[in-house]
Amino acid sequence: xxxxxxxxxxxxxxxxxxxxxxxxxxxxxxxxxxxxxxxxxxxxxxxxxxxxxxxxxxxxxxxxxxxxxxxxxxxxxxxxxxxxxxxxxxxxxxxxxxxxxxxxxxxxxxxxxxxxxxxxxxxxxxxxxxxxxxxxxxxxxxxxxxxxxxxxxxxxxxxxxxxxxxxxxxxxxxxxxxxxxxxxxxxxxxxxxxxxxxxxxxxxxxxxxxxxxxxxxxxxxxxxxxxxxxxxxxxxxxxxxxxxxxxxxxxxxxxxxxxxxxxxxxxxxxxxxxxxxxxxxxxxxxxxxxxxxxxxxxxxxxxxxxxxxxxxxxxxxxxxxxxxxxxxxxxxxxxxxxxxxxxxxxxxxxx
Numbered sequence: 001x002x003x004x005x006x007x008x009x010x011x012x013x014x015x016x017x018x019x020x021x022x023x024x025x026x027x028x029x030x031x032x033x034x035x036x037x038x039x040x041x042x043x044x045x046x047x048x049x050x051x052x053x054x055x056x057x058x059x060x061x062x063x064x065x066x067x068x069x070x071x072x073x074x075x076x077x078x079x080x081x082x083x084x085x086x087x088x089x090x091x092x093x094x095x096x097x098x099x100x101x102x103x104x105x106x107x108x109x110x111x112x113x114x115x116x117x118x119x120x121x122x123x124x125x126x127x128x129x130x131x132x133x134x135x136x137x138x139x140x141x142x143x144x145x146x147x148x149x150x151x152x153x154x155x156x157x158x159x160x161x162x163x164x165x166x167x168x169x170x171x172x173x174x175x176x177x178x179x180x181x182x183x184x185x186x187x188x189x190x191x192x193x194x195x196x197x198x199x200x201x202x203x204x205x206x207x208x209x210x211x212x213x214x215x216x217x218x219x220x221x222x223x224x225x226x227x228x229x230x231x232x233x234x235x236x237x238x239x240x241x242x243x244x245x246x247x248x249x250x251x252x253x254x255x256x257x258x259x260x261x262x263x264x265x266x267x268x269x270x271x272x273x274x275x276x277x278x279x280x281x282x283x284x285x286x287x288x289x290x291x292x293x294x295x296x297x298x299x300x301x302x303x304x305x306x307x308x309x310x311x312x313x314x315x316x317x318x319x320x321x322x323x324x325x326x327x328x329x330x331x332x333x334x335x336x337x338x339x340x341x342x343x344x345x346x347x348x349x350x351x
Contacts, residue, residue: 002063002076002153002186003028004049009058011044011210018044019210022058026188031180033189035197036207036233042190045207046156049188051075062154073103077154078147082162084139086131092118093127096145103150117149120179137168144176148183155180155187161196173199194234198222206230224339228346231272231339237303239272240313243343253309258287260335262351268343277337278315280304282323286330288313292323304329 004026011019019041026032034042047053049060051072059066067075078099086095096114105113118124121141131139140160147155157176161169177200180187191197197204198218206213206221206229214226225231231239244253246265251258258271279286290306290313302317306329315331323329340349 003061004154004186004188005059005061006045006049007059007061009045009048009060010056011041011048011053012056017210019048019055022210022212024205024212024215026186029184029186031177031187031189031200031202032205033191033197033201033203034205034207035191035194036213037192040207041210042192042205042207043158044210046158046188046190049154050077050079050156075154076152077156078150078152080140080143080147080155080157080160082159084131084143084163086139086142088131090130091127092123092129092131092134092142095131095142096123096127096149099146099150113149113151114145117145120148120182121145121175135168136164137172140164140172141175144179148179153186155185157187157189159191160189161191161193169196176200195236198234206233224348225272226348228270228272228341231341235274237275237314237316239274239339240311241341242271242308242311242313244269244271255290256288256308258333264351265340265349266342266344269349270341270343270346271333272339272341273333273337275303275314275316277334279332279334280315280317280321281330281332282327284328284330286332288331288333289328292325292327292329295323295325306331 006022006024009019009022022045034045036042044053048055051070060068062075093114096117097110100110118127121144123141123145126138161172164172173196189200201218203215203217204221205215208229214221214230221230221234225234228241232241244251246261246267246269249261249263251261251271290308293305293307296303301319302321304315304317304323306313342349
């Protein structure tokens, strides 16, 4: 049993607060991703779960035990870090085996467990090599195997893909997802990369300034962001946000008027819409018309950017769509694709 509970966790260093009033229940076998920008408190929260940091306030439960007073070695967890942390003088085999030796696990089981863990990450033919003879992706897989061999109750992964190139990130990400599904081990994964969060997580914990902004499945967070911070952090590209006013059923800015707006909305409002939900045309019949700021050809689509009052708005058009910089285009935003946020506090407004 490896459910995890964080009850009113706070972490302070003098007058600096890293995490405040944090509550979270993680189910047994769940894959949870902590997502947020640098300095938001996600790694600090993980380190408190691991026992590498002591919470200033609150309680941490792993299973049915409060682990606040337990040393990291007694919490039955394995960690995978951004830096691989491999011993350069040991072979891959001995690096993977090392946690078993330290914990004095029966030596008769070592070979079977090492080979089982190495096969899971496709390292079976590299066991006699040294870390210096491996690529970055292979080293990260050694770190994964070293965590797996322990057969812990909880995996903690702190930005494990940050040192890999884009292609390796994709393949290693798929491997981590498959491993967690196979091992059925409760996993907490820290990242600032929203693509990693959306592709890996059962649920995502979005954090900012030491506080939980939204907790939900990737679909829930993408479709219904709780506030403008989440809206601007999730998605590639992120959700477009445009400030304006509501007047007689219309959303207006200095140069834009959008009709068919609910009159129950507050006067000061932020309109949100995703790039892939917009219809783009060179005929000036849409909700927003403006000169093209940039054109980006992605192969499967074309990103068209315009600027409205300093806000960069992006639409994802068909891959065959072409427009020149400076040419005026129109964006049409379907009513069902419009998200509304209170301009005062950024909170989502549900209609």
